[in-house]
Amino acid sequence: MPRMTMIEAIRDAHMVAMERDDDVVVFGEDVGYFGGVFRCTQGLQERFGRERCFDSPISECGIVGTAIGMAAYGLRPCVEIQFADYVYPAYDQIVSEAARIRHRSAGDFTCPLTIRMPTGGGIFGGQTHSQSPEALFTHVSGLKVVVPSNPIDAKGLLIASIEDDNPVIFLEPKRLYNGPFDGHHDKPIIPWSKHPLGDVQAGHFTEPLGKAVVRREGSAVTVLAYGTMVYVAEAAAEESGIDAEVIDLRTLLPVDLDAITKSVRKTGRCVVVHEATLTSGFGAELSALVQEHCFYHLEAPVRRVTGWDTPYPHAQEWTYFPGPARIGAALAEVMEG
Structure with a gap:
């Protein structure tokens, strides 16, 4: 199995999902040409074109609101909120629309939407780039909330989230993006090549949501x-x-x-x-x-x-x-x- 960082595994999950299903679209702030602030979407626009991977205005409410409409129409959007700290303007869209659309429509509409967000501290990002808001979403019926801890789970869980017919909040710990955090120190110091969790299965696979x-x-x-x-x-x-x-x-x-x-x-x-x-x-x-x-x-x-x-x-x-x-x-x- 190839060895990957979590960033590479997330990028690979996008590639696999977009190749398998033309309805999967990816967008958000700087995710297209630039490849995302953490490079999780690097190469997607070049490979799949600007209609399937594109940049959005700086408007979290607009990103999520547009994605909900796309999902109700039949697409499978996977959008990036640049930092979890930025999601609050979109919270009403997530709670009032995405989480409720299946029940409000008696099942006539679903919302197969994945919202990816880097979460947590440890990169010296300050108060507005380091928050952990998972509890705000676990309180909302109709959502699923996922937090991977290693590359292989990040890939398998992200593919499963994109393929799920329900809205998924996908939280990515920033301290784990570029290497494993061994817990004893204040920064990731063990290269993935020496850590078994860096082995990531190639191609399509999923990890089940709801399983510890x-x-x-x-x-x-x-x-x-x-x-x-x-x-x-x-x-x-x-x-x-x-x-x-x-x-x-x-x-x-x-x-x-x-x-x-x-x-x-x-x-x-x-x-x-x-x-x-x-x-x-x-x-x-x-x-x-x-x-x-x-x-x-x-x-x-x-x-x-x-x-x-x-x-x-x-x-x-x-x-x-x-x-x-x-x-x-x-x-x-x-x-x-």
Whole structure:
């Protein structure tokens, strides 16, 4: 299998989807001639022409609104919001139109729309290029929300999202774009050539939406994570010496409740990790699900390790992120329960 970065895998997913289906169109700010600010769409316009890959005005509301109309008409648009922080002007279109069109039309119309967004911090982008807004979308019935943690999942999940008849929010952790984040350090330092997750299957394949994966097996405590935090959780388990089982959720909506409950009922303990702020973050939903479905198996309260309840602190972002020390302390705390 060829080795790819996440950027290359996402680009390859676009290529495969567009070759298989002429109804797949790609557009957004600078995604055509320039190939996207992170180069995830580089070469698509040259290969498929300006009618299928084109640049849009600087209007997130316009991008998403146009894509919804295309999807209702029968196309399969995959649009890029340049940074997740920019999506807020389009939020009404996503919530009021994309998420509801199937139900409002009693199934007469569907919305096979994929909205890609780079998410999270770690590239010194400041407050307006580093947010993690996944919880805003997991609250919306009718959407699917996906967060890959490695190249092969990024490709398989993106193809599955494009082929899905429902609107999908596809969040891409920027810290993982160009190399794996090993969790022990403040930047990606391991080249993909030395990391097995860099192997990406050629051609068409999909990863199922709504299915989590066990990244590290363990028996003492379950760690629920997604995106970059999967690697940080693995590092915390290694550094702490605690036999933690790390679950990569991959899809937040629908979330894989079976995988979560199977693991927590085995370990009897649970720590939830995410980069976004604590209050009303997706970790609150995960904690509630574990409490509701695994209460009689729990040996300690569910513990959350997250970002701070503050606007994104650019000058202190590596302290803001959950790191191995903070997660390790939470693992030790639940083990004392």
